[in-house]
């Protein structure tokens with residue numbers, strides 16, 4: 001499956017946020033978006049999901065235009081920056097709601113060993129993020145959007161999540177954005193930089209320095 005978005009124009013009042021977007025993602029690949037604070041990455045994710053209506057946009061799946069909001073197609077799941085699981089829900093019940101099982105989760109994350117009946121609100125910030133990411137990545141969605149999946153997660157857990165992303169991308173389109181550029185570069189197959197409202201496809205990592213997303217010499221370290 002291929003996913004494309006282009007011709008996006010997003011304004012807030014007279015402030016232009018996005019105006020030159022083209023992004024193509026496909027099953028079996030992780031497509032990543034890098035960009036500085038406030039450049040419009042979360043807005044672009046919201047637009048793809050269908051939760052933010054720009055002045056104009058064109059989304060195509062396998063070349064065919066999709067005119068309704070993407071979430072209405074049932075093809076997509078979205079990990080936004082804010083938590084989406086209801087605070088009072090127990091973890092094992094929440095997994096059932098997402099057609100998953102406690103044993104699947106605890107096999108991958110044994111650190112959560114006896115948390116079956118723990119409520120979501122009793123988890124730490126990083127634990128909540130890991131749990132929500134598992135729900136999204138293990139879902140049967142064909143398109144997965146991850147907004148800052150590594151935020152607040154400790155290094156060893158990031159490695160495990162990257163492994164999960166690698167496994168799950170086999171039958172999913174995964175589009176993610178995060179400020180941990182080294183982890184993003186490591187896990188991505190296709191890389192875009194969002195700058196001045198437009199996406200630039202990154203073919204060589206040195207372009208990240210040329211476009212002043214990274215300081216010169218950062219990639220040598």
Ligand SMILES: Nc1ncnc2c1ncn2[C@@H]1O[C@H](COP(=O)(O)OP(=O)(O)OP(=O)(O)O)[C@@H](O)[C@H]1O
Nearest residue numbers: 012013017035036037038039040041042043044179
């Ligand atoms: N509802 C809104 N009303 C007005 N301006 C908004 C709104 N939402 C976002 N913006 C502005 O749009 C721009 C892009 O915001 P966005 O959250 O997409 O940035 P981002 O690239 O995800 O940033 P960060 O990496 O800091 O999370 C910012 O300048 C922000 O202030």
